[in-house]
Amino acid sequence: MHQGDEIAPSEGRHRSKSEGELVYRQSLWTRATHWTWVICLFFLLFSGLQIFNARPDLYIGQQSGFAFDNSILSMSAVRTPDGPRGVTTIFGREFDTTGVFGVSGTAEKPQIRGFPAALTIPSYRDLATGRVIHFFFAWLLVATLFVWFVASLVNGHLRRDITPTGGDLARLPQDIADHARFRFHHTGQYNVLQKLSYGIVFFVLFPVIVLTGLTMSPGMDAAWPWLLDIFGGRQTARTIHFIAMTLLVLFFLVHIAMVIAAGPINELRSMVTGWYRTDPESKDDPTQ
Template sequence: MEFGFPWWLRVEHFLNIIFLSFLVRSGIEILGTYPKLYRSQHTVPGTAWSQFTVQRAAKHKYYTVGGEYDDYSPRISLPGRGLLGLGRYWHFITVTGFVTSWVIYIVLLFGTGQWRRYIPTSLDTFVQAGRDMVSYLAFVVPEAADGAPFNAIQQLSYGFVFLVLTPLVILTGVFQSPAVANYFSRITRMLGGRQVIRTVHFLCMIGYIVFTVIHVAMVILHGYGYETSKIVFGHTDLPVAGGVVFTIGLALVVLLHVIATRWTLAEGRAVEKLHNIVVRPWTNLLYHLPARMHYDRDNVSGKDVVLKNTTQNFRGSGRPPETPEYLALMANGYEDDYVLEIGGYVERPMSLTIRELRELAEGHSQTTLHHCVQGFTSIGKWRGISVSDLLDLAGPLPGATDVVFMSFQDMGRDDALYEGGTYYESTPMIEARMPQTLIAFDLNDEGEIPAKNGAPVRLRTETSTGFRNLKWLERIEVVNRYDIIVEGRGGYFEDVDFYDRNQLI
């Protein structure tokens, strides 16, 4: 068949330049906020196999992972300056376009028979690819195969990128979603675990960069005007015009990056609105994937290291509250003095001690994977009572839509890295009612939760990223709307930074 360069292939080529460049830059922004890669799910400090920062983790017993950010330049990352929330917004906006474009491309590729341009139909192609490599090393451009648009090594490399590397980067991206990774936890473990998946995703990014560099070099080697004429006009008859038009197109892509970066740094909330329009409709579908972990005691962070206390290896982030009230609770061991208040839009407001929570929990526990939004993970066994059971006891009134959780922690007072304000989070009722949304009072059968991990009681929302798993829980309020609380975005980081309340990805 005549392969040629049909219009849809040329459009997809240009879109991929935009999507991949935005994905790489926003991906670098995300990596910069936890620039370390691990082989183990437990991300014990000092065990990273690779890191991209000269900063060292704080030696203080209590520290915030946000202090490990590396502030990459806006010339490299999107948007730069350690703005993880905005980097995530751009990554997921671009992912939406990238995956949609790739699916359309694959359908057209196989629907028109053009798949043969990338998939060899004979083993001779691999033999010829070896000969072509020798020719390139001798600075001789190999000829295209008879009736094909590429030589053998080009065919195999393009086929690898479109049919192997791209599905792999999509798969590893999907399984970094807390909702997906925890719902399909057996598959997550088969893939090597969250940190191996994160590493492979990073290596995919490196693969795209290496391919792009080689691809550009090959275009120049084969003849810039000749090759760009193919992708602009679908033929080689106008090499000068093809080179000019394609170069202008690349300049426009660069301009698009400059505009996006400056707009994001100046109008972060506008990017947030764009994200909510493009991304929210499909991420909301993940609320129908309630967590159902399949981890056991042997997976708990610390079990693979000789330690007396396995909770030592469960990463903490943030400084405990420093109010006299909380310090007195800590000094007295919490058990007799702590009271969890449940109120708001309910029929039966109540106050529960830890002892009463233990009795209501009836020994319930769950061993789950914690997904920090920055990137670290830990596995822990939590004992507690489901939020759904507590709601049944309190009896939400008709019209109740959300559950608000308030912490003893005041960020400006307790953690100088951030501005002041009571730390709080909220969940839509569907998330609060998930079976593994838990009020926890024990970690790893130690009889309590350590202060660094949220003592005496904390929230576990296993389908969300870590910052929404509120620590040092003081009170629960059922409400009929969350958008009138503080800044109306549903939580502390949602209000003061650029984090989405929907943290299922």
């Protein structure tokens, strides 16, 4: 999910007058952790939706159930003369989501479930298997984050590519304008939007995902009861966990869109082989 780590010395670069320099941009640590995260987040998302379907409601507070009015999201089914209809309730407002949420499948064989079978692992109802898959990849994600953090401290990736400088922040308005006009500068270095977005993912969303996941564990609550105080209860932690997951999905979609817009072959090559093609030198471009 990040696009830069180490740039080799000049003797390790290859220049093409028409295409610019080919620089070694991504270290082995960056590439290995990047693709491990891709696999982890794939299985975590869809196994998480399997777990969510066991109770397709989100609450604020310690308690939940029919006796309480603290639900902020609910996916359910209602009976009608024409058959079951899916209803999604968000902050008290109801939406007919038949075919997607609440009720999915075919008209002949409707399935009453929060998220449809195509979005869960396993596709059939199996909470136990979903939990095993989810927990395995959750711990793999934590281990990979630890490896990435240590490696990034050692090789300077955190300081060089994630932490924005004063000059970076000064260029933020121009960088936003360039992205809005799909003007991308292939310099072999992170721009300020990348630094800020990756910093939020690594140091806000990932920690929140991990800590709220631990808060939902009764065993962890017994060992670390302060988690319940930080997140306002187990049900609130579950809601925050869901929101953080949604933000990660949005980040992923934007990330993929930017990769395609900036040149997918060049971007994927750098994340597979480590080598990245920069822009040709231009006297008219101050970023070169």
